[in-house]
């Protein structure tokens with residue numbers, strides 16, 4: 001097995017809501033991310049994907065659990081100790097335009113991290129910015145433009161240029177292409193895949209788009225109410241999901257693959273329960289077509305079944 005760049009161990013992140021209740025956004029997530037690997041992260045809105053992403057990128061600290069980068073826990077180290085490490089994990093967001101400083105030109109936006117982290121000597125910054133523009137397919141002529149003068153696709157390319165300027169090991173992409181038009185989306189995906197091969201990057205790729213996650217990911221993690229319920233090889237999960245929730249999620253999404261066997265569609269009953277008052281036992285049990293008495297009381301562990309697949313279900 002290849003060495004993991006990132007080992008995530010038992011991450012818990014709860015939020016106190018305004019009313020004083022506790023929202024269990026992430027409730028014990030563990031996984032490894034190998035060098036050059038893409039882990040696709042899927043699950044309904046509100047299941048905790050962005051919260052987990054922010055903890056992994058160390059934009060937020062976990063309540064408990066560890067985020068090990070090359071074996072060192074970065075979960076709770078201070079900001080000063082974090083500075084040299086921060087460049088190694090970069091995050092790109094859905095709304096590229098608003099994640100950029102509106103008063104900085106495109107050139108300045110890419111120069112900033114280079115200067116901040118002293119990636120290249122000052123007199124080389126300009127050349128490096130030009131190289132990065134080229135690397136992400138942005139015309140050098142756009143350097144003097146402001147984000148609001150650029151298209152969504154160009155802004156996302158700019159975010160990617162900023163992220164790779166620091167020569168990171170890992171990029172966490174949170175719905176990074178979701179807001180883009182279909183053809184632009186395809187271009188940005190191609191860019192991300194191209195950059196990954198060139199630089200040997202690892203990705204955590206969060207998306208609602210099941211067709212996309214299958215194409216892009218080596219492995220997929222299916223998240224439900226703050227936990228992973230199924231993790232495994234991307235093709236295998238798309239073709240033969242084992243957890244009833246994954247089955248429902250995948251059956252509900254149009255995947256243009258004539259080879260995929262048509263499993264009986266399992267409609268998901270009801271809505272995602274609130275993370276403030278998650279159901280007992282297996283949190284999926286109120287919506288699950290297979291649920292039995294045991295599911296109400298016993299939390300199913302994420303256990304390995306067969307070829308490198310992990311499933312958290314008493315009956316899968």
Ligand SMILES: Nc1ncnc2c1ncn2[C@@H]1O[C@H](COP(=O)(O)OP(=O)(O)OP(=O)(O)O)[C@@H](O)[C@H]1O
Pocket residue numbers: 015016017023024025043044045046047048049050051052275
């Ligand atoms: N700062 C916060 N304070 C209180 N609750 C929060 C906070 N951030 C997230 N939550 C809650 O945690 C849960 C998970 O939110 P999160 O944004 O991680 O979900 P998500 O999977 O990214 O959803 P989406 O697909 O809509 O982006 C939600 O119930 C959300 O309301």
Ligand SMILES: [Mg+2]
Pocket residue numbers: 049050051174
């Ligand atoms: Mg989110």
